[in-house]
Amino acid sequence: MRERVFFFDVLRCIAALAVVAIHVLAPYRHGLDIIPFDQWFTAVTVNGASRWAVPVFIMITGALMLSDSRPFELGYYLKRRVGKVVVPFLIWSVFYALLSAWNIAGFDFQFSLAVLADLPFQETYYHLGFFYYFIPLYLVVPFLRMFVQQDDNGATYALLGAWFITCGLFLAEIEGIWNTELWLFSGYLLLGYLLFQRVAISPNRLWVSAVIGGGAIAVSVGMVVANSVDLKGYDSGRWFSYNSLNTVVIAATVFYVFRGIAEQVPQSCRTAIVFMSRHSLGIYLLHPLFLWPMKTFAWYQGHPGWLIPMWVLLSVVGSLLLSWVLSLSNKTKWLVP
DSSP states (O other): OOOOOHHHHHHHHHHHHHHHHHHHSHHHHTOBTTBOHHHHHHHHHHHHTTTTHHHHHHHHHHHHHHTOOSOOOHHHIIIIIIHHHHHHHHHHHHHHHHHTTEETTEEOHHHHHHHHHTTTTSOSSGGGHHHHHHTTHHHHHHHHHHHHHTOSSHHHHHHHHHHHHHHHHHHTTOOSGGGOHHHHHHHHHHHHHHHHHTSOOOHHHHHHHHHHHHHHHHHHHHHHHHHHHHHTSOOOTTTTOTTSHHHHHHHHHHHHHHHHHGGGSOHHHHHHHHHHHHTHHHHHHHHHHHHHHHHHTTTTOSOHHHHHHHHHHHHHHHHHHHHHHHHTSTTTGGGOO
């Protein structure tokens, strides 16, 4: 069994919080000229400061799986890696297809059937879209793992450089074959591995990274606000896309900085962090249950400056406890791997 890497636990926790924040703030995004500007700006800023969360989850996967030096066994890989994610995804997709049919007017079974019919092509609930670009990455992992383990630095950095360029082209809306989702998301696997295994930590690098990442967040938010004000309606362009170069820079900053500072976390906090980390996928899968009343009954009237943290706290604590309860039984723990 591999030694636990604590900074991954820290990253999983803060990424889980950031993902939930993105989903909480959704009702405010299109509120320009509908709600006070400061409220809309607060929500957009939180959104821009949280877009790194999904990429960081992928980077953790890349750091761990590409670093695995054990002989590759297809049967083990399919059972322990792919099956562990795919089966729960399918079960929860059916569950959320049913939940999506509940609204103030009641239950619409035909709507659920229509949603399920689109399951091969589209998520049944908003948060499950993650799996449509994450699961295909398991096809790439064995090849990237073999690639990095046969190369010292040159080809690996060249491939990463090519990926950076294509993320820049994507942000600039220059279309081409490089805009394939599998390619754009695969780069995060390689980025996570390199920042974990081949980039040394130093105080100066941490400070420079933090400044660059903070600047990238400011530019991202500034561009979205400016574009939206000009167009008199919310328009993020590609500035908040997971595949844009600015998001890549922010995600790399978060990963690298927390790798450098995680060991400073007091021992008294570590047990709680590890516990939450172990249930981070459960939090991801379950938190919409606790946001359902907020979205269904519009329980988000007020300033997002306090409503977003409140709903993040309620939904994270609720989903964490529910994930823990499900994990106690062999009959249900596979639902929250």
